[in-house]
Amino acid sequence: xxxxxQTPKFRILKIGQSMTLQCxxxxxxxxxxxxRQDPGMGLKLIYYSVGAGITDKGEVPNGYNxxxxxxxxxxxxxxxxxxxQTSVYFCASTPTAERLYGYTxxxxxxxxxx
Amino acid sequence: DQQVKQNSPSLSVQEGRISILNCDYTxxxxxxxxxxxxxxxxxxxxxxxISSIKDKNEDGRFTVFLNKSAKHxxxxxxxxxxxxxxxxxxxxxxxxxxxxxFGQGTTLQVKP
Numbered sequence: 001x002x003x004x005x006q007t008p009k010f011r012i013l014k015i016g017q018s019m020t021l022q023c024x025x026x027x028x029x030x031x032x033x034x035x036r037q038d039p040g041m042g043l044k045l046i047y048y049s050v051g052a053g054i055t056d057k058g059e060v061p062n063g064y065n066x067x068x069x070x071x072x073x074x075x076x077x078x079x080x081x082x083x084x085q086t087s088v089y090f091c092a093s094t095p096t097a098e099r100l101y102g103y104t105x106x107x108x109x110x111x112x113x114x
Numbered sequence: 115d116q117q118v119k120q121n122s123p124s125l126s127v128q129e130g131r132i133s134i135l136n137c138d139y140t141x142x143x144x145x146x147x148x149x150x151x152x153x154x155x156x157x158x159x160x161x162x163x164i165s166s167i168k169d170k171n172e173d174g175r176f177t178v179f180l181n182k183s184a185k186h187x188x189x190x191x192x193x194x195x196x197x198x199x200x201x202x203x204x205x206x207x208x209x210x211x212x213x214x215x216f217g218q219g220t221t222l223q224v225k226p
Contacts, residue, residue, distance in 0.1 A: 004157070031212045042118070042203060042216035043158070050211060058213065090157050097212040099146040102160025 002026050006091050006106035013081040013113045021076040021109050023091030031094045032074040033103065034058075034066065036087040043090060049074055050097070081113045117141045118206050120217035128225055133191040135220050137204035140185060144206040148214065149178060149189050152201045161202075162189070194224045 007022045025032065030051045035043035035058075045058030049068040063085060065077040074093075078085060088110050092103035119138045127133045137147075145166045150158035164171040164178045164187070171178050177190045191198055201221050205214040 033213070035216075040123070040218065042120075042218045043214075044216070045213055048211065048213060056211075059215075092157075094212055097210045099148065099207045099212055099214070100163045100165065102148055102150070102163060103158075103212075103214070105157030105159070107155070107157045 004091055004093055004104050004106035006089075006109050008109060009107070010110050011112070013078075013111065015081060015083065015113060017081050018077070018079050019081070019111075021078070021089055021091075021111075023074045023076065023106060024072050025074075025091075025093040025104070026072065027093065027095070027104065028071060029093035029095045029104070030071065031097060032068065033092045034064075034074070034076045035090045035092065036060065037090065037108075038087050046076065046089075078111075083113050085111065086113045087111060116218075117144075118204060118215050118217040120202075120204060120220050122220050123218070124221040124223070126223045126225060127194050129196055130193045133189075133194045133198065133222055133224065135189040135191075135202050135204075135222065137187045137189075137217050138185060139187075139206050141206070141208065141215075142182075142185070143208040144215075146207045147178070147180060147187050148205045148207070149176075150203045150205060150216075151198075152203065152219070158203060191222075194222075196224050196226050198222060199224045 047066040148163040
């Protein structure tokens with residue numbers, strides 16, 4: 001039972017570089033989400049997807065892009081990294097929009113932009 | 115404009131006693147509320163939820179209370195155990211996309 005797998009676990013980027021944070025789930029969940037957590041703050045929604053081929057913006061989408069070509073994968077792309085994108089990124093999934101049962105989260109990617 | 119607030123950054127209790135974590139919200143359209151627990155270097159894990167049509171939900175040592183008139187919910191942990199030491203996030207949701215809005219978190223320390 002792999003659940004939600006995020007790679008890499010840690011990454012240091014230089015300002016202006018780009019990278020893709022990978023997220024994969026093996027539970028056949030339709031709904032997937034990307035959140036970021038800044039120190040002392042709650043999680044803020046970046047992007048989400050309700051199924052393959054369907055994505056939409058969350059609270060803080062600027063500087064990020066996503067795609068959802070398969071049910072399993074939901075990569076998050078950072079273009080032109082900025083220090084403000086230093087954060088811990090969490091991917092999550094859930095089978096339906098039924099909110100009583102919560103998400104399954106990955107273990108996170110800690111990103112530092114210098 | 116923070117729609118979900120946890121005003122206590124930290125809480126310390128003795129093992130065996132009750133832990134009470136609080137959460138306030140501003141949006142009356144929220145219809146589900148959830149609590150998550152997070153250990154360092156791990157992702158959050160779902161703990162317990164409540165629908166807005168209820169005022170209490172219980173699961174073992176964990177009980178969530180919802181006071182809609184006050185726009186307030188609380189998580190009670192009885193009895194508290196050292197393994198409960200973690201960051202607790204409350205979250206709220208409305209609509210049919212499953213999106214959650216999280217509070218800032220409260221760090222609970224349970225002392226042996």
